[in-house]
Amino acid sequence: MKVLELGCGHGLPGIYSCLQGASAVHFQDFNSEVLQCLTIPNVVANLPVKSESLSSDSEVRFFAGDWSEVHQILPNLQTDDGASNCSSGSSASIGYDIILMAETVYSISTLPALYELIKKCMSRPHGVVYMAAKKYYFGVGGGSRRFISLVEKDGVMEASLIAEVGGGSSNVREVWKLQFK
Incomplete structure (x- = not known):
């Protein structure tokens, strides 16, 4: 499985994916500083080099950029002109099997750019997105x-x-699954 974590921050979902044997996990965040100062140290601390949980083929990479442009540097994606960014050139390897995101909406x-990125990144026809977020972000409207x-x-x-998670004392959080029809 190839996994992309969008807006990764600490990278916990991506780290979990590595520990579960994903063949590739790519971490994306808008800020390169977040990747350098937060994500990478957390990945290094939680994924020992000799971990038996990691497959020998695991590829862990980090990408900084805006959602409207980052698809241009992500590997394994179909470009607008129909060419592939993937190194093998096989259409079966285009896109990510699983896209994870938490607190990104x-x-x-930014919602339209995020949604367009997801459509460009998710493999067809069986790719899925798991999104965890608050039902409403008061003050910002998303x-x-x-x-x-x-x-x-x-x-x-x-x-x-x-899933819907609410303790009664704060905003309700939801987990959604998205897939192509």
């Missing part, structure tokens, strides 16, 4: 429901609510 202005509305309006993917 808080800003209304949230899981706003993002899911964008997905449903587009009609290319289907979304299903996997």
Whole structure:
């Protein structure tokens, strides 16, 4: 499995994917400083080089960039002109099997770029996205429901609510699964 964690921050979902035997885990964040000062040290601390949990083929890479442009540097993606960024050239290897993201849908202005990136990055037809987020981010207008509305309006993917977590004292968090129809 090839995994992409968008807006990775500490990188915990990606680290877990490595420990579960993913063949490739790519961590993406807007800020290279976040990757250098937070993600990479956390990955190094939690994925010992000789870990028996890691397959010998595991590829761990880090990418900084805006969601509207980062697809240009991510490997294994189909480009707009139909050419492939993947090194093997095999259409079977284009895209990510699993895309993970948590707390990435808080800003209304970035939702369209994030959604377009997901469509470019997810392998077809069996790729999936798992998104964990607050239902609403008060003060900034985003949230899981706003993002899911964008997905449903587009009609290319289907979304299903996997879990809803609320302790009564804070905003409800949801976990959603997205996949191509």
